[in-house]
Amino acid sequence: MDLDAVLLLSFGGPEGPEQVRPFLENVTRGRGVPPARLDAVAQHYRHFGGVSPINAINRALVDALRAELPELPVYFGNRNWDPYIEDTVAQLAADGIRRAAVFATSAWGGYSGCEQYAEDIARARRAVGERAPELVKLRQYFDHPLFVAMFAEAISAAAETLPAGLRDTARLVFTAHSIPVAADERYGPRLYSRQVAHATALVAAAAGYPEYDQVWQSRSGPPQVPWLEPDVEAHLAALAEAGVRAVIVCPIGFLSDNIEVLWDLDHEVRLQAQAAGLAYARASTPNADRRLARLARGLIEELRDGGAPQRLAGPAGLGCGFGVDGAPCGAAHCAVAVAPPVR
Structure with a gap:
């Protein structure tokens, strides 16, 4: 093309x-x-x-x-x-x-x-x-080797900012933007949340963390509408209650350090972690x-x-257009089709 x-x-x-x-x-x-x-x-x-x-x-x-x-x-x-x-x-x-x-x-x-x-x-x-x-x-x-490498490297760099005695026991927590549960089902069973789960598994393995948690952040809307959970703040409170002393938060759902990263994670969540006695490190996003x-x-x-897609292997059914299994999500926009005709 x-x-x-x-x-x-x-x-x-x-x-x-x-x-x-x-x-x-x-x-x-x-x-x-x-x-x-x-x-x-x-x-x-x-x-x-x-x-x-x-x-x-x-x-x-x-x-x-x-x-x-x-x-x-x-x-x-x-x-x-x-x-x-x-x-x-x-x-x-x-x-x-x-x-x-x-x-x-x-x-x-x-x-x-x-x-x-x-x-x-x-x-x-x-x-x-x-x-x-x-x-x-x-x-x-989300499963491109360079995407995985950037976040894995950012986790390692964040770990170095923790007190030396806590680095080896720090809990790795991935976070992405929450969405309503109904929206997660819009293109098939849990398309977005399964993509996030797959990416976190790839990044955690590349960073050398066999154990980790994956949570959500920045939800909005009426409380009676179910959104993806657990929320990062509730999860960190539970970790502190369980005796965890340090956390590394990786905002895998974000490509840049936008306001939802700088305010929600670097301000609100950091203050909460400090109040709970948790040493806190936040991994950078790719930015530029x-x-x-x-x-x-x-x-x-x-x-x-027309080359083969560069992607790391994972479960079938995660893709949109160029999916892991080649199956589209059902939306008409799936790449690599060109944009709709002008009307």
């Missing part, structure tokens, strides 16, 4: 205090989120000066992608904030791009991790109209690691040259 460009597609984030509330309104539009909840989340951003690190991280990743793919121009667009994907796709069209590969900053299947990005692509192409290039969303990569750009290059080469 011939390609003219690469589009890095991400979530977006505010870059100043005056942008926080409009950004949150973009994120939650149509979901009936109470204003009081938006006010509370806005304080998380204002704790960091109203600036999310995600755009700066993604700009650095764009630079890394350009270094890895000098033969292709690299563009950057977001769902919820400037640069919006609609504007970026308009720029692709103005530049004469005919077909671009889309690398989304989510390794996972499911709605938020995959299909919503396909919706972003389709919406942007509709906005641009007949001039819009074809946009091909690259496959999920050059290996993430190499991973994206590999996915593009798979698409462009």
